[in-house]
Structures are given as C-alpha cells and as structure tokens.
Amino acid sequence: xxxxxxxxxxxxxxxxxxxxxxxxxxxxxxxxxxxxxxxxxxxxxxxxxxxxxxxxxxxxxxxxxxxxxxxxxxxxxxxxxxxxxxxxxxxxxxxxxxxxxxxxxxxxxxxxxxxxxxxxxxxxxxxxxxxxxxxxxxxxxxxxxxxxxxxxxxxxxxxxxxxxxxxxxxxxxxxxxxxxxxxxxxxxxxxxxxxxxxxxxxxxxxxxxxxxxxxxxxxxxxxxxxxxxxxxxxxxxxxxxxxxxxxxxxxxxxxxxxxxxxxxxxxxxxxxxxxxxxxxxxxxxxxxxxxxxxxxxxxxxxxxxxxxxxxxxxxxxxxxxxxxxxxxxxxxxxxxxxxxxxxxxxxxxx
Amino acid sequence: xxxxxxxxxxxxxxxxxxxxxxxxxxxxxxxxxxxxxxxxxxxxxxxxxxxxxxxxxxxxxxxxxxxxxxxxxxxxxxxxxxxxxxxxxxxxxxxxxxxxxxxxxxxxxxxxxxxxxxxxxxxxxxxxxxxxxxxxxxxxxxxx
Numbered sequence: 001x002x003x004x005x006x007x008x009x010x011x012x013x014x015x016x017x018x019x020x021x022x023x024x025x026x027x028x029x030x031x032x033x034x035x036x037x038x039x040x041x042x043x044x045x046x047x048x049x050x051x052x053x054x055x056x057x058x059x060x061x062x063x064x065x066x067x068x069x070x071x072x073x074x075x076x077x078x079x080x081x082x083x084x085x086x087x088x089x090x091x092x093x094x095x096x097x098x099x100x101x102x103x104x105x106x107x108x109x110x111x112x113x114x115x116x117x118x119x120x121x122x123x124x125x126x127x128x129x130x131x132x133x134x135x136x137x138x139x140x141x142x143x144x145x146x147x148x149x150x151x152x153x154x155x156x157x158x159x160x161x162x163x164x165x166x167x168x169x170x171x172x173x174x175x176x177x178x179x180x181x182x183x184x185x186x187x188x189x190x191x192x193x194x195x196x197x198x199x200x201x202x203x204x205x206x207x208x209x210x211x212x213x214x215x216x217x218x219x220x221x222x223x224x225x226x227x228x229x230x231x232x233x234x235x236x237x238x239x240x241x242x243x244x245x246x247x248x249x250x251x252x253x254x255x256x257x258x259x260x261x262x263x264x265x266x267x268x269x270x271x272x273x274x275x276x277x278x279x280x281x282x283x284x285x286x287x288x289x290x291x292x293x294x295x296x297x298x299x300x301x302x303x304x305x306x307x308x309x310x311x312x313x314x315x316x317x318x319x320x321x322x323x324x325x326x327x328x329x330x331x332x333x334x335x336x337x338x339x340x341x342x343x344x345x346x347x348x349x350x
Numbered sequence: 351x352x353x354x355x356x357x358x359x360x361x362x363x364x365x366x367x368x369x370x371x372x373x374x375x376x377x378x379x380x381x382x383x384x385x386x387x388x389x390x391x392x393x394x395x396x397x398x399x400x401x402x403x404x405x406x407x408x409x410x411x412x413x414x415x416x417x418x419x420x421x422x423x424x425x426x427x428x429x430x431x432x433x434x435x436x437x438x439x440x441x442x443x444x445x446x447x448x449x450x451x452x453x454x455x456x457x458x459x460x461x462x463x464x465x466x467x468x469x470x471x472x473x474x475x476x477x478x479x480x481x482x483x484x485x486x487x488x489x490x491x492x493x494x
Binding site for chain 1: 376377378379380381382398400401402403405423427428431453454455456457459
C-alpha cells in the first residue's frame with residue numbers, strides 16, 4: 001500500500017485516487033435488520049448473547065488516511081461539501097457503468113500518472129458501488145492534526161522506502177516489499193485495504209471471533225474467553241479479545257520484528273514493541289465503526305488512532321481464495337526488470 | 351458530459367481531495383516500461399485464472415505473417431469474477447485489442463491497460479443496450 005503517496009499527491013491526482021479506492025462492494029442488495037441509523041434498529045445478537053458482527057465486510061468510504069494539506073485544521077467537511085462530493089461520486093460511477101473512461105471516471109492519463117502502482121489501469125478493479133461520502137476528513141482521528149506521528153528515524157525509513165519502491169535495487173527476492181512477496185501488506189491495514197477488494201468475513205462462535213481476510217488469505221482466530229496473551233511471536237501477533245459493552249476489543253501484542261524486510265509503507269510494519277488495539281462497534285445494520293489504536297515507540301512518537309467505517313455486504317457475498325504464490329509473476333518480472341535497468345545503466349556509463 | 355465533468359472537477363477544487371487507500375500490490379515501474387507502450391491485436395489462446403493476477407495469452411500476427419505469443423497481465427481473478435467476468439468472457443479464439451506497456455526486460459509480456467473486442471466493445475461493458483458510445487474514451491486520456 002502506498003499511503004504515504006496519498007498525502008503527497010496533487011489535487012488532480014487525488015481526484016483520480018477517488019476512483020480507484022477499494023470502495024467496491026460485491027453487487028447486491030443492502031442487507032439486513034432494519035434501516036441504518038433508524039431508531040428501529042437494535043444491536044443484533046448471537047444465540048449466546050454477544051453482539052453479532054458476522055458477515056462479509058468491506059471498507060467502502062472515500063476518506064483520506066492522513067488529513068490532506070488543504071483540509072488542515074478541519075476534521076469535518078460541511079454538509080455542502082459532502083453533497084458536492086457525493087454528486088461527483090455518483091457521476092463518476094454512472095460514467096463508469098456507461099463505459100466512459102479517463103477523467104470522466106477520475107482516471108488520470110498515462111502522461112499524468114506516475115504509474116507507481118496500478119492506478120493507471122483502474123479499469124481492472126472491482127469498483128462495485130459508489131463509495132460512501134462522509135464528513136470525516138481523515139481516517140486518522142488522533143493526533144488531532146490527522147497525521148502519522150512518526151519518530152524522526154521512522155520518517156527517514158519511510159522516505160527511503162518511498163524512494164526505492166518501483167525503483168529498486170531488485171537484486172534478490174528479498175528486495176521487493178512484503179506485499180510484492182505475497183507475504184502481507186501489514187496487520188494494521190488488514191481490515192480495510194486490499195487491491196483485490198479488502199473483503200473480510202467475520203464468524204463468531206462461543207468464546208471465539210474468527211476473521212478471514214481474503215487478501216493474502218490471512219486469518220485470525222481470536223479467543224474472547226478471558227485468557228491472557230501467549231508468548232509466541234507471530235507475523236499477525238497474539239490476539240485476545242473481550243467485549244466492552246457492545247464493542248469487540250481485540251488487543252494484539254507479540255508481533256515478530258520484521259523491520260529488516262522492505263515495507264511499502266513503514267506504518268504497517270510490525271515490530272516487537274507494537275501494541276495494536278482494535279475496536280469493532282456495530283453502529284447500524286450495515287456499518288461497523290472499526291477503530292485501531294497503534295502504539296509503537298519503535299515507529300511512532302505517540303499512539304495514534306484511526307476510525308474506519310466498514311460496510312456489510314449482501315448476505316450472499318462470498319470470499320474466495322487468494323493463492324498469491326500461485327502465479328506471482330511480479331517476482332520474476334521485478335527481478336528481470338532490475339537486470340534490464342542494470343544493463344541500461346552499464347551501457348550508458350560506457 | 352465528460353467536458354461538463356471536467357469543468358465541475360475544476361470548480362470543486364479542494365473538495366475533490368479524496369484520498370482513499372489505493373492498492374498497489376506490485377510496483378508497475380519496476381516491471382513494465384512506461385516508455386514502451388504497446389497496442390496488440392491478437393487472438394486469445396488462453397485466459398489464465400491465477401492469483402494474484404490473471405494473464406491473458408494471445409497470438410499476434412505480424413505484418414510479415416509470423417505469429418508472436420504475448421502474455422498480458424490482467425486484473426485479479428476475484429475482482430474480475432465479482433464484476434461478472436467469467437470463463438466465457440474471453441473465449442479461446444476471440445480477437446481482442448490490448449493497449450498497455452511492455453515488460454522492461456523486453457520479453458513479450460505486458461500490462462494490459464485497456465482491452466477491447468475487435469468490434470470496439472469494451473471488455474467489461476459492451477455498448478449495446480447501455481447507451482454508451484462505442485468509443486467511450488476520454489479526450490484527456492491521451493496516449494503517447
């Protein structure tokens with residue numbers, strides 16, 4: 001994921017990003033028990049009395065991760081601004097469905113695009129429904145400026161990572177980033193990102209909540225029976241859950257230190273000092289307010305919190321396999337591209 | 351409509367600063383060469399449904415009569431399927447036009463930016479019944 005890119009982009013670029021976001025649901029009817037936000041809605045519960053979070057969920061909103069510079073000092077948009085953005089989103093979606101391309105769907109031309117990722121050919125992606133427009137100006141709600149509180153060293157690491165992404169060196173399979181290696185794009189973004197859709201299925205049973213993330217086939221089986229943390233370090237850490245009122249709180253520690261790997265975005269990398277707290281609160285039939293608080297002195301000068309609305313998809317939505325190594329042609333292509341670049345450099349230095 | 355939208359975009363200014371997570375599973379610039387645009391008209395020999403990206407294999411007949419085999423990277427299979435794309439969407443033998451960019455190493459691999467059928471219909475949408483123009487491309491979306 002290239003989040004750092006997001007707050008650097010120009011206005012025009014941001015327009016395009018809007019069209020590319022992962023806000024795309026499987027087609028289908030709205031689900032559920034009552035109308036979102038209506039007073040008739042009551043918290044659904046499992047047979048054993050826990051709040052029922054089950055279903056397939058996906059991030060479908062259009063909110064910047066970090067607050068864009070032109071919204072500095074503002075945590076909310078006005079009603080008028082929301083209405084204008086909604087209009088634009090609807091128009092782009094209508095244009096997309098009627099076969100238009102380019103600026104009409106918020107896509108940049110190849111000449112304008114830096115082509116760092118897949119942004120130049122969004123037509124492959126699953127755009128699904130128009131994204132939800134909300135007042136929130138950034139997913140990060142704390143610190144109040146909406147920006148990641150990197151330590152000076154982490155900021156340097158982020159700059160280094162940004163400079164080498166897509167550029168290399170690509171001398172070995174260790175050089176591409178963890179996503180390109182089919183490992184993971186990072187635990188902190190598991191619930192709400194994913195180039196291929198970011199679909200997540202939540203299944204509950206007495207004493208357990210299980211989350212199956214389609215992307216990278218990550219799955220987390222989270223005990224909610226009061227047990228303490230274990231002492232095994234893992235990529236996804238050691239998660240234990242508890243219910244606080246109607247919120248599921250998942251507390252994760254014991255991450256592996258993989259800071260020697262290449263991370264496309266430094267804020268997603270786990271370290272041994274990472275402490276992640278996630279809060280899942282179902283606030284309507286089709287919305288979970290998903291909050292993450294990240295504390296990690298190895299990367300951040302203070303804890304930060306992001307509030308991310310995730311949307312329940314139709315009852316019949318399925319998630320599928322994501323056998324990333326099956327055909328990860330990116331790896332040989334990156335390495336052969338690196339050789340081609342090196343040959344070019346040698347030729348030009350002669 | 352498109353021109354109107356561009357005007358609207360300019361007018362909206364700051365409001366258009368929507369930045370949502372953008373996925374980049376792999377870095378385009380490391381694999382493909384933006385200075386090597388390709389436009390290939392070819393016959394589908396195989397649609398490979400593999401993760402994390404599909405690959406479309408085509409035979410391209412050159413003016414001198416020889417046939418070149420090309421492999422073009424497509425979208426992720428799960429995303430394509432959710433969009434209604436299935437095993438019948440690109441049957442073997444059908445003629446398509448692919449625009450994209452060639453692999454940096456010069457091999458006959460590319461990244462597919464646009465795919466149309468020989469009659470101009472776009473890969474996912476088609477024009478019949480949707481009211482869309484056959485060529486729905488935006489003038490701002492210039493190629494080199």
